[in-house]
Amino acid sequence: MSTLQQRSDEELIELWRAGQQRAFEVLVGRYLTKVYDLCFRMLRSTTEAEDATQETFAAICGNIASFRYESSFSTWLYRVATNKVLDMIRKRNTRARYILPVDEPEEAAVGYEEGMSRNRGDPEATLVQQHEAETLWTFVDELAPNYRIVLLLFYREELTYDEIAEVLGVPKRTVETRLYRARRQLRQKWMEAHEVVDG
């Protein structure tokens, strides 16, 4: 008899629906960090990332009874999370444009450093590599949200073009174009930075 940890997402959902609370805990354990990581890398604020993650799981809890397996559970989960973060970015941009000057940049900066510092325990990583990685993530942050989310879903969550298209509700061709542009812009920024440093 397999343990809950070994069960597939779909099996866990069925057990959860049948009232086994432990199944929900296993699902949360499987995806909480991934969803939080995605939210944080999109929002760059610990507070907002926490809110987005909590709201994502709240939406999942509220709609699990009506989940019909039209897509995989992970695709559904990422779709909800993506909608939350893009919505938050839209609201933040509107607020910044019309009401407040900037959405607490200090908090975002501190949160970003805090978040990154949690993963700096790798003894093998050299200071140069860490610096390179941090610079790269700064460039990723500078990309438009539509490009950034495609990049994150492709490289971090390892979703296919079709899955990303499903998550974002756009044609596969759009995903390909956005990924190409994201890669290109990232490379340009990286090249410019290195030319400046080299020069």
Add this chain to the structure above:
Amino acid sequence: MGCKDWEVLLYDYAEGRLSGREAEAVHNHVQQCTSCSEHVAAWMEIVRPLKDESRIEPPDQLLARVLALQSTADDARREQTGRVSSRQPKRTRVEPREQTVTDKLILRVRNIRREKFWNVVASLAAAMILFMAGQGYTVSAERWPTSVAAPVGTAGVRVIGQTMMTLGSVVEYAVVPFVQISTFAEEMIELDPREQEQETEGSTWSRNNQK
């Protein structure tokens, strides 16, 4: 094929996502082209942190908050289930109720209202036109008695104008109460108190019926 054309494939090539003849073609080009070779090398550097498996860990209190969501969802589900089960007997109890003559009459009115909705609208429009035409005819006959009033005479004008206006009023005053009665019937005929509550939330009628 210039370097710009190869660029689309270089990212996937650098990440080892190409295979077969496509991979071989890109490989041959990269071997000969310094610019594309540098492009590939740069992208391999860039993509490494992107694919880094380390994750930003969520704070512990977030895990606790998310796990607590389940009990909230369970409570909501239980509440919903309870509501559904309490709703069923009400429907089965009320549905077989024998219809009184008043019920039948009201049902008839409601059916008429549903079926003849556009007729009601048309009647109202006709009443308005009739009333306006009657008034218009009377006024124009008084202003131009020789041309408008000549064929029927002054008395005739008065009769025609008044008749049209009266007809318009009658239709209008008959239709308006008809619509009101139909609406009232719509409310009265609802046999399921819960549905009634949903439709007319907070209405005195539904509150009284739930008691």
